[in-house]
Amino acid sequence: MQVPIMSSAPDWRADFPGLAPGWSYLDSAATAQKPKVVIDAIARAYGEEYATVHRGVYARSATMTERYEAARERVATFINAARPSECVFVRGATEAINLVAESWGNANVGAGDHILLTTLEHHSNIVPWQLLAARVGAKIDVAPLTADHQIDVDALENLIGERTKLVAVAHVSNVLGGVADVTRIAKAAHAVGAKLLVDGCQAAPRLAIDVQALDADFYVFSAHKLYGPTGIGVLWARGDVLNGMQPWQGGGSMIEEVGFEGSTWAPAPGRFEAGTPHIVGAVTLAIAIDYVENIGLDVIDHHERALAAQARDELRAMNSLTLYGPDGGRGIVSFAMEGVHPHDIATILDEEQVAIRAGHHCCQPLMKYLDVPATARASFGVYSGAEDVEKLVNGLKRVQRIFG
Template identity: 75%
Template structure:
C-alpha cells in the first residue's frame, strides 16, 4: 500500500485544520508531542470563562460562583469518563503530569517506600518520571532499577518482569514514549507489578491525546497526563489514582480548599480529591480541558490514532530514502517520529526546516538517559496531530532534502 493510499484511508471524515487559528498562513506544525495547538472551541470556552462567566469556585454563595463550581466539577466528571475512571473522586486536577508525579512521590511514595526498597523505571523515561523518584530514593535510601529497551526500541517488558520481586514497591513507566512513539502494554505491566505487591504509575502524556485510555480496565494504580497536549490549555493536568490509594494519602500542600476545619490546635483535611487541590484552582483551565475532551471525543480518539499513524508511516516510508538519516523507534508506533542526520546537529535541522515553515522539535526532549542509550546527543522529532496533513509530510521531506544538500551529508 503506497503512502497516498494510507493517508486517504486514515484521514478523518473532515479536515480539522481550519479549527486551529494558530495554523494560519500555511505553517506546518509538527511539534504536537511538545504541546498541541488549540481549536477554536477551546479558545472560545476559555475566553467565555474568563469573561462573562468568571467567578471563584467552592466558596461563593452567589449564583455565578455556584454555576462556575458546577462547571469545574463537571470538568472533573468529564475527565473521569474520558479515561475510564470509576469515579470523578479519583481525578485530581494538577498543573500537569510533572506535578502529578511529584505529588505521588511526595505523598504516597514517602509513606510506602523506604530504605532497601526498589523503584523500577525504563530507559526511555522523561525526566519528569525520573527525577522525582531519584529525589525520593536519595531521601529514603531506596534503589532505582532501569529496564532496558528491545532491539526495536520499546520497553523490554520481558526483562522488566524478570526484575520484579518483593523489594519493588513501585513501577513507573511511559504509556507512549515522547521520543520513540512505542506503546506499552499497561495491563501486562499492572498484572506483573501487582504480582509482587507493587503499584504501577503510568505517564500518559503522549497516550491520552493519541490512543484510547481506560485506567480501570488497564489496572494502573496512578495515571498522569497534561491538558495542553490534548489540545487544551497549559497549567492544567490530571492525576488519576485508585480511590483507596487517595484515601490513604496525606496532603501534598497545605492551604485553603483542602481542609475541613482549622484551629491552632489541629487541622482536619477534606476528603479526596479536594485534599490535594490546595488554594484557588485553575478554574478556567478545567473549563478549557472539558472543551478539549469534548472536541477530541467528537472526532474519536481511534480516528485520531489512525490519522496520526498513517502520517507517521508515510513519513517513515519517505525518509527511508535519505541514506544519511537514522530513524528511531518501532515502525508501528504512534504519530511521533525521531531521527538523526549524519554530520548535522538536530538544532541545525530545526533551523533550516523553520525557514521552510516546518516546525519540529530538536534536542534531548527531556530524555538525556535515553539519548545516551541511543548513542546520540540529541534527535530531531516530528510529531503529528489531528490537524496534520499529507502536505506537512511532503514539506518535511522536502526540507530535509534541503538540509542534506546544504550540509553535503
C-alpha cells in the same frame, strides 16, 4: 503497507486559528495547538462567566462550581475512572508525579526498597523518583529496550522483586512513539504488591484510555497536549490508594477544619487541591475532551499513525538518515542526520516553515542509550496532513544539499 490518510484532515486544520497558512506544525508531542472552541471557551470563562469556586454563595460562583466539578466528571468518563473523586486536578503531569512521589512515596517506600523505571522515560518520570530514593534510601532499577526501541517487558518482569514498591512507565514514548504493554506490566507489578504509575501524556490525545482495564494504580496526563489549555493536568489514582494518601501542600480548600492546635483534611480529591484552582483550565479541558471525542480517538490515532508511517517510509529512503523507534509508532518520528546537529536541521526547516523539535526531548538517559547527543523529532496532530510530510521531506533534502 502504508495506511491510507484520512481525507478530512483539512477540515480539522481549519479548526485551529494558530496554524498560519503554509506553516507545518510538527511539534504536537511538545504541546498541541488549540481548536477555536477551546480558545473561545477560555475567553468566555475569563470574561462573562468568571467567578471563583467552592466559596461563593452567589449565583455565578455556584454555576462555576458546578462547571468545575462537571469537568471532573467529564475527565472521569474520558478515562473510565470508577468515580470522579478519583481524579485530582493538578498543574500538569509533572506535578501529578511529584504529588505521588511526595505523598504516597514518602509513606510507602523505604530504605532498601526498589523503584523500577524504563530507559525511555521522560525526566518528569525520573527525577521525582530520584528525589524520593535519596530521601528514603531506596534504589532505582531501569528496564532496557528491545532492538526496535520498545520497553523490554521480559527484562522488566525479571527486574521486579519482593523489594519493588513502584513501577513507573510511559504509556506512549514521547521520543520513540512506542506503546507500552501496560496491562502486562501491571500484572507483574501487582504480583509482588507493587504499584504502577503510568505517564499518559502522549497517550491521552490519541488512545482511548480505560484506567480500570489497564489495571494501573496511578495515571497522569496534561491538558495542553490534549488540545486543551496549559497549566492544568490530571492525576487519577485508585480510590482506596488516593484516600489513604496524606496531602502534600497545605492551604485553603484542602482542609476540613483549621485550628492553631491542628487541622483536619478534606476528603480526596479536595485534600490535594490546595488554594484557588485553575478554574478556567479545568472547565476548558472538558471542552478539549469533547472536541477529540467528537472526532473519535480511533480516527485521530489512525490518521496520525498513517502520517508517521508515510514519513518513516520517505525518510528511510534518504541517505545519511537514521530513524529511531518502532514502525507503527503513535504519531512521532525521531531521526538523526549524519554529520548534522539536530538544532541545525530544525533551524533550516524553520526557514521552510516547518516546525519540529530538536534536542534530548527531556530524555537524556534515552539519548545516551541511543548513543546520540540529540535527535530531531517530527510529531503529528489531528490537524496534520500529507502536505506536512511532503514539506518535511523537502526541507530535509535542502538540509542535505546545504551540508553536502
